[in-house]
Amino acid sequence: MGESKIPLFAYVDETGNTGHNIFDEKQPDFFTAALITRGNFDASHGARVAAIASALGQSSLHAKDLGMHRLESVSRDILELLVASKAMFFVSRVEKKYLLVTKMFDSIFDSGENAAMSWHHYNVRMLRLILTFKLSALVEDQTARDFWKCILEPKEEKARAGLVKVCNALLANVDLLLDEKSRTVLSDALVWARDHPESIQIHLDRRTARHGHFPNLVAFSNLLYGLEGHSKRLRRPVARITHDQQSEFEKTLKSFHKLLSSASGDEINWAGEIHSLQAVKGSTFETKEDNFSAGIQIADVVLWLYSQYHRGKPLPDACAAILNYVFANGWESDFSFSGVSASLEPAYRSKMAVALSDDALAANRALLAQYEEARQSSIARYEIDKMPPFLRSFILPTDTQEGE
Numbered sequence: 001m002g003e004s005k006i007p008l009f010a011y012v013d014e015t016g017n018t019g020h021n022i023f024d025e026k027q028p029d030f031f032t033a034a035l036i037t038r039g040n041f042d043a044s045h046g047a048r049v050a051a052i053a054s055a056l057g058q059s060s061l062h063a064k065d066l067g068m069h070r071l072e073s074v075s076r077d078i079l080e081l082l083v084a085s086k087a088m089f090f091v092s093r094v095e096k097k098y099l100l101v102t103k104m105f106d107s108i109f110d111s112g113e114n115a116a117m118s119w120h121h122y123n124v125r126m127l128r129l130i131l132t133f134k135l136s137a138l139v140e141d142q143t144a145r146d147f148w149k150c151i152l153e154p155k156e157e158k159a160r161a162g163l164v165k166v167c168n169a170l171l172a173n174v175d176l177l178l179d180e181k182s183r184t185v186l187s188d189a190l191v192w193a194r195d196h197p198e199s200i201q202i203h204l205d206r207r208t209a210r211h212g213h214f215p216n217l218v219a220f221s222n223l224l225y226g227l228e229g230h231s232k233r234l235r236r237p238v239a240r241i242t243h244d245q246q247s248e249f250e251k252t253l254k255s256f257h258k259l260l261s262s263a264s265g266d267e268i269n270w271a272g273e274i275h276s277l278q279a280v281k282g283s284t285f286e287t288k289e290d291n292f293s294a295g296i297q298i299a300d301v302v303l304w305l306y307s308q309y310h311r312g313k314p315l316p317d318a319c320a321a322i323l324n325y326v327f328a329n330g331w332e333s334d335f336s337f338s339g340v341s342a343s344l345e346p347a348y349r350s351k352m353a354v355a356l357s358d359d360a361l362a363a364n365r366a367l368l369a370q371y372e373e374a375r376q377s378s379i380a381r382y383e384i385d386k387m388p389p390f391l392r393s394f395i396l397p398t399d400t401q402e403g404e
Helices: 041-055 063-084 096-108 119-123 125-136 141-151 156-171 180-195 207-211 215-234 250-261 294-310 317-328 337-353 358-385 389-395 397-403
Strands: 008-015 029-038 088-095 238-244 268-270 273-275 284-288 330-335
Touching (some): 008 215, 029 294, 063 317, 088 337, 096 180, 096 337, 125 180, 250 284, 317 330, 358 389
Parallel strands (some): 238 284
């Protein structure tokens, strides 16, 4: 088999999993690292990793147990191995506070469920992110805890009651927002959600589905889509994903992998963005104890250095060289307030700075008027048919157009 046909193998480790308690102040972030190689790293380089561990008197590499000083003593050997294997990486940070606010925005302000939310405020990415940041200013610690309890509540009636409580708490702080438009948009949607909790799909009846709210599942989905993009760029399929063994979410990880790897590859153009649900088609997924996977041990080393870097800890020269190699030969997903803000500003600053012509302004105002008319119509129609907007638009498209 020629090198161009050798598939990709990924070895994944994670840290910062606090389960249901995402409010642990000592672990505000969830970190993931994946080693990605052409071919089976465990088979090709397992003996080399075992020799590096043996030089430290260990049977395997665990960075946290080794500590910075001992890890530094073998970091040059590790770096040589990374270069020799042409290793690539995916590193990820999920800030738990940011995750919670995005979950809150998606749960309450989805225009397909909340008739008082305009379509463009939820579906246009720039507007959605701006409003998510605005929403974060309203969220007090107790409100965050009440919301988290709400989305994990197995009983539907309690979940809806919890939603009402959360909406009232957010409304009490809405005057903290400086701009009138944000106050109006968020207030209208919060009042409507509070008064119509039955339309907001806050409750999930399956435990596996509720697991989808957790940081490690968000990070895992990001990883699968990241691997998909890397696979397309290199024109190599992903053969296998080997994840560090863990009991609580193993079943859910397997379900997510099966769902995305078997999804349709059709592309959807939605609000100016192209999406496809499919990722890593044809790949297999397995879990292993890190002691039995050299690839996971290397991912462990990178993960520990990456988490130390994000915590502001100084890295000695050889350890820093490993992380520099990782950043030069991989990609990073920073799902946090600072990370998203840093990516948002360059992407949209130029668009925001452009002065619109009189014709463009008139056209945009006309479009906004149409969106507002549709929003008011959706609010009125809900009082008649009690149907969430996303159902109405599919079931009664002709009637909806005639009514507007």
